Amino acid sequence: MEKKDYKDMDLSAYFIGPKGENADLFKELTEKLINEHVGYRQNFNSDDENSISESEKITPEFNNAVVNMKETLSELSRKMRGGSIPWTTAGRYLAQMDNETLMPAILAYNFAILWNGNGVAWAGSPASTLMEEEVGQDLAKLNGYKKNGWGYVATDGSIANVSALWMARNVASIPFAVKEVCPELVEGKSEWELQNMSVKECLDLLDKTGDKKNDVKSRSARSGQNLQKLGKWLVPSTMHYSWQKALDITGVGEDNLIVLPVDDHYRVDTDKLESIIQENVDKHIPILGVVAVVGSTEEGAVDHVDKFLKIRDKFRKQGVDFVVHVDAAYGGYGRTVYIDENGEFMPYDQLEDAFKKYGIFTENNQFLKKDVYNAYKAIGETDSVTIDPHKMGYVPYDAGGLAIADTRMKDTLTYYAPYAFQEGVAVPASIGQFTLEGSKAAGSAAAVWTVNRMIPLNISGYGRLVARTLFAARRFADLFDGQKFEVKGKTIVSHVVYEPDYNMIDWVYKEEGNNSLKSMNDLTQALFEYTSSSKGGDLYNLDLLTSDSNFSPETYGDAPVKFIESLGIDGSEYHTEGKMEILRASMMSPWIYDDKSFDYWAPRITKAIQGKFELISEHENIL
Amino acid sequence: MEKKDYKDMDLSAYFIGPKGENADLFKELTEKLINEHVGYRQNFNSDDENSISESEKITPEFNNAVVNMKETLSELSRKMRGGSIPWTTAGRYLAQMDNETLMPAILAYNFAILWNGNGVAWAGSPASTLMEEEVGQDLAKLNGYKKNGWGYVATDGSIANVSALWMARNVASIPFAVKEVCPELVEGKSEWELQNMSVKECLDLLDKTGDKKNDVKSRSARSGQNLQKLGKWLVPSTMHYSWQKALDITGVGEDNLIVLPVDDHYRVDTDKLESIIQENVDKHIPILGVVAVVGSTEEGAVDHVDKFLKIRDKFRKQGVDFVVHVDAAYGGYGRTVYIDENGEFMPYDQLEDAFKKYGIFTENNQFLKKDVYNAYKAIGETDSVTIDPHKMGYVPYDAGGLAIADTRMKDTLTYYAPYAFQEGVAVPASIGQFTLEGSKAAGSAAAVWTVNRMIPLNISGYGRLVARTLFAARRFADLFDGQKFEVKGKTIVSHVVYEPDYNMIDWVYKEEGNNSLKSMNDLTQALFEYTSSSKGGDLYNLDLLTSDSNFSPETYGDAPVKFIESLGIDGSEYHTEGKMEILRASMMSPWIYDDKSFDYWAPRITKAIQGKFELISEHENIL
Structure with missing residues (x-):
């Protein structure tokens, strides 16, 4: 490609895919990058001899170590399979702001680990340091x-x-430090004026201190003075x-x-x-x-x-x-x-x-x-x-x-x-001078650099990706607002708490005709428990995962009251109950936004919720 | 293996190797772990349909994206090859505390990236959270x-x-906070006594505050008070x-x-x-x-x-x-x-x-x-x-x-x-409550967990690995202390600055008979410049890499004076010159410690140094 026309690139190629659809491509690229790294090792002073001989590789001690490594990695794999969150599913994870990540980001990160650059300074990782500077821009x-x-x-x-x-x-x-070191620069300024300079004014002032700059810095808040x-x-x-x-x-x-x-x-x-x-x-x-x-x-x-x-x-x-x-x-x-x-x-x-x-x-x-x-x-x-x-x-x-x-x-x-x-x-210069972090894995800069070069930070790249999730949030908010479930003669209605600004939805479940906040909280929380490992059992066997939260007067003041009252509940119950329980989903999945996929997933998610309410009705004393 | 006998395991199996000696094993295990991850994706609600169809994969838009990804990754590879530090060499990197890393750690880290767990809390990464707890122990x-x-x-x-x-x-x-919230608990204690309680006494005191614990915490240093x-x-x-x-x-x-x-x-x-x-x-x-x-x-x-x-x-x-x-x-x-x-x-x-x-x-x-x-x-x-x-x-x-x-x-x-x-x-609980970090890549905990399970943190595991480097430092310190180079009739002698406590060596080069600190500094710094990209040219073409530092009176006081005088230099020059320039090498390579490898590398490193002095003699006005 001469000129890259980003809008004509299918974003779906950039993921391993919920079902490993692009796994072969991922493996091919993984092997290619490993080979390129190994070639680098082999050809650095290419005539240097090996440090591990073929005869060493067939000793019992070497074999013991390989077995030990394989066994430990098997245990790792078992633990990760049993103890990871299945957020790579296309449509069944409606919870935290997590989803599968971009294949090129994974490849770049893994590749960078082989080089183990320390991006703290140019001398520790020339390539990634420059990449981090680009990414910073x-x-x-x-x-x-x-x-x-x-x-x-x-x-x-x-x-x-x-x-x-x-x-x-x-x-x-800075103004207080300048007053101490170069008082002439802030002559006549009151304490209140020193406290009310803009960032630009403070920094311009520091620039004016010339060769006393470091003395001024040493009298800044880093000294421990004037913090209050x-x-x-x-x-x-x-x-x-x-x-x-x-x-x-x-x-x-x-x-x-x-x-x-x-x-x-x-x-x-x-x-x-x-x-x-x-x-x-x-x-x-x-x-x-x-x-x-x-x-x-x-x-x-x-x-x-x-x-x-x-x-x-x-x-x-x-x-x-x-x-x-x-x-x-x-x-x-x-x-x-x-x-x-x-x-x-x-x-x-x-x-x-x-x-x-x-x-x-x-x-x-x-x-x-x-x-x-x-x-x-x-x-x-x-x-x-x-x-x-x-x-x-x-x-x-x-x-x-x-x-x-x-x-x-x-x-x-x-x-x-x-x-x-x-x-x-x-x-x-050493980026560690400007950051809390000292050492820095080159991988994170390399990963962000790679995806930013491939997927521009504008409407032709990330804009299209983010839009998928905004649209998914819009469609599922519409689905969830007013969706009804019948369980043993009772009708449960879901309500979306507010119009989403972004790709997150908060919603609740309420039994029709039951205008008690406690009941609504109990029902909403029960749905969360049955869509998480709390009561849903093994994560891997769940057909729907959600996350929950609650809004309390202590933190949120009266923000939820209008919504609560719109459901026919007395607003004062918010204070007596002390919270409104919600379900919360970041619709980050890039796979559920268009007609075809929405039409596929909406009934499946609905069916999963229906199933949970049946379980709740059976096992919990709240329906 | 039933009982693992760690001392009979060859540590060399645990590295990809300076020349990629174990690269095939690394690739085999990489592919195995990727397959295990992809299997997890495929079988989570195994009947769910694919999100990327085979027909989508043959569209021009999909192909455009694949080409874009491949081109960008090629550029990444080029940049990493040209801009990484070749610390995977067995013997030619005598510089920072970096070397090749353990293969199982790389595998575990890369594997964890596929799952993208967030170790901030159990709910974000159950497996790695528990691993991190084990690793913490x-x-x-x-x-x-x-x-x-x-x-x-x-x-x-x-x-x-x-x-x-x-x-x-x-x-x-805490004692000041307790004095504010529960003064009875520190009754009669002077400010000096409050300032001089041990960690245990402070924490026991906090425990005694019972249900006022959070009130006390809110009056601790986190309030911004009493810091000074x-x-x-x-x-x-x-x-x-x-x-x-x-x-x-x-x-x-x-x-x-x-x-x-x-x-x-x-x-x-x-x-x-x-x-x-x-x-x-x-x-x-x-x-x-x-x-x-x-x-x-x-x-x-x-x-x-x-x-x-x-x-x-x-x-x-x-x-x-x-x-x-x-x-x-x-x-x-x-x-x-x-x-x-x-x-x-x-x-x-x-x-x-x-x-x-x-x-x-x-x-x-x-x-x-x-x-x-x-x-x-x-x-x-x-x-x-x-x-x-x-x-x-x-x-x-x-x-x-x-x-x-x-x-x-x-x-x-x-x-x-x-x-x-x-x-x-x-x-x-959320580990983020106790740390500056909020989100946490599961990879780091998974990597450390994996190697700690394989290579115990005692003499049978890491002890043997660390000992390799202590021994390498010992041998190279002996080599460098008094080593002579002849260049155009001049004799250059290297001197080790102190007996290593650990695996790091600091050393200098001095022209025999020239008792000027400035000359020694110039010569030592020149060797650094010719063994780094500063004057050595392309990193990948170097046959020796070192790092440098300098000891100045401002930071080190008179610490270097005894050494300087032992070389026949007037100690006062340290203050007039303002520094002693040193070369500095962490001997982290696990491949240069035994007789055979030392005998292989010592002459090669010596030859490289000799070559640098010849270049210095030719190009710099200091020899």
Whole structure:
């Protein structure tokens, strides 16, 4: 192929397949890559003699070791077969944000393991270090960060979140450090002014310190000083638990956590966000930063990033500033749907044509919500983003990601320069200087690099893949909303909790005519138990797997009340019961979105649910 | 095999081999494991139809995608071949702590990637979660932590170090939190007494808080309070740079870092350690903890862990207490040499017999230093250890490790209980609650589990493997100490900087009769440049690779002066030059230790060095 026309490539070729449909191709490519690696070993100083002779290979000691290895690997295989989650099924795993991963990512990762590069520094893995730099640029650009952006492949979203707060903390502390080391640069500024400089202002200030830069850094938050002056960190109640960890480990402290209430769509209530900030400002308490979640862990909800930024603009006018970080660990790849092949975020009114051109379904296109579009669009104006290739990038674990809008943010984590020189050429300096991780498996960078080169981060590549799942979520949400089951004369109806923003569905089961929240919770939880190893028995024998969660007043406030009342249940029961139990499915499977596959899977899933309710009716005292 | 007799197993079977000697076996086992995985996919609800049909596979779109995948993988292969470090060579890579990794570890890791388990929680990867628990116990026991120990497979040593400080910080803050929430439990205790409780006392105190435990935790260091009351963190000057990171991120702060001077053997000067602690105590400044390094990054030096503990015992008598953490990321596996098949640390006087029994070389056995033995023995009495399977465990990246003596330490990082119940059985709770990492590739736990089951962490398994490298270091140190090269009438002599404690050698090159440190530095650095891509050209065409470092007064104080003077150089030049340049080699290769292989490699390495000096003489103006 001369020019690659990505839209004419069948994404189905990129997976081993739920039934191993492409297993032969996978084996062929695996063997090819192994051979290429072995050839490298053999021909490095090709005349060097072998270290293991043929005669050694036929000794009893060698054979003992081979037997030991085979036996241990058999045991491993047995354990993995018995103790893995069958998320490679096309249609029977409606649960966590996991599915089969991209074949080229697996091949690249496995290949990289043979080389065992340590991507911590160019000298430990020249190839993967450069790949990671490219991938970092990919992630930055995907999020709309232009030429000053930077990114890296983090172990996971938790570490990316922790690192984002670490950077925000160190950046925000620069004005205090400058005041100590080069007071003339901040002369006349009040403490409040020092606390309310933007990321850019802080970094420009650091740049002005010239040869005192490292002295300033040593007086930044890394010294342990001023941590309690930096202000509050605001995170939605839908947050991942890594935010608690982040506040703990960084010493910013959970005392500085403010949890933002969400609306009945599980997005941050931006009026309340504004009033919470205002209350703090009124008390002269600074805001270190605000987190928007794009693709919340339990709901897939997409916060109004655009409104967050508008609120920041408003506060800037009164001299108040703070970081905006986006936790898009799960939802980040959703942005690819809106990006054209030139890397531009498309105007809303061109989407429908673009979708037609790229074969993305347009009928019943309710998943194209304007507010979700606006949120994605606004990400480019934020300061940093967590985005995990090992979630919607369909790359194996571990491959999280962090992107920052201004590459200088990372330099506050180290005394060293961002580039080193090797062979007279600038190469990325030890990435370990800018990350919590020291050693780094080359595999994760190699895997993400490979798939990014094959499947562009725009509508022609990942956009088409993500769209499959958005469409699947749309269709199954429609199926589940109002679906009825008859069991021993009783009618059970399922209800979808909210319109999906992304590819996740939350839903509940309620007995018709029984308006008790407790009953609904019991029934929903029972279905979960019978669709998991809890009561469903061996994982491998299940014909449907789901995951569950529950929304409690402690975490979610009154967010679920409107939904509960819409079912005819008294809203006050939410508080007396203390929770609403839900089923939760990330519709990540790329195999259930089109007419043919939906028509195949919908009745099978329905039948499986019907069977569970019959079992529940038989064994549990709740139906 | 009924009873496995590990000592009769040939370790050479466990590697693909420097020349791919066991590549056929590797391919056979790879294919077997892939088939077993594909069989699982096919037979999960075996009657479900394929998602990719044979007719789809012959469409142009499918073919386009296959071509795209093959082309991209070819590019990946080209980049990896051109940009990897040839550390799989048996004898020509004398540099970083990297070598080929164990075949079963590669197989297990690659296999696990197919299942893509997320070891964050039992529900994401039942098999690997249980494996990680076993491996954690392995690491704890290897370090002499008995039944209360705990460990996990961290991303790497940096994260393990950060986590150790995080735990130490949170544990040390418990007394202050208790004073706030349950003051009656610490009634009458002074601030100094609260600052000087042992780990056990802190954790016992937390246990006494009963149902207020989470309230106490919320007032611990995780709140952001009291961080600056916890005291100083003492780390040897040979420390890995992750310790700066650890002080930065945890908010303990670099202001609380005290760098411990080392002696001319690059081990902490324990007299100075004692006096530094005493000086702080005299000023009423508490000590949060002291780090001992076992296998330092640049020297492989082993600190006197036993003396650290004796010093702690002395201070305990005056009411002063602190954590002792061991950074054995690199050196930790050295302990396996001293552990018998029952898991007991062997008495010193039984070692020689044991070594004979297990085929470990005993002639010229200078590597059996009593002080190194004592240091390893004492680790069991410390509080926590960093130990990386991806270094001397010969497991691919990422597989670092942390072990703690008292499992309750980890519970200070979370509000949650350590165990959950699934199917009525206690299973490990979400490990993500206790670690910086959230998502976790099942592969690293699976790989370490597999090799630990095959190659016991005692003298019958890893002990024999580590011993190969200790012996190689011994032999090459002897070769390099005093080795002479003649170039254009000049004689160059190499000198080993110190007697190795472990498997690392540091050495320099000096022109005979030229007693200038600058000349020695220039010559040593030139040899590095010609044995690396810096001036050696393409990595793949090098016949010898080394790594370098330098010791500067800023970091190392006067540690190198005695050695410099022993070469006839004026010691003051160390300060005027500002550094001593060294070559540095981890002798991790398992293929160069015995008579036959040493006799094969020694002349080849010597010839390569001779060739480099000829090039240097020709091209550089320093000979």
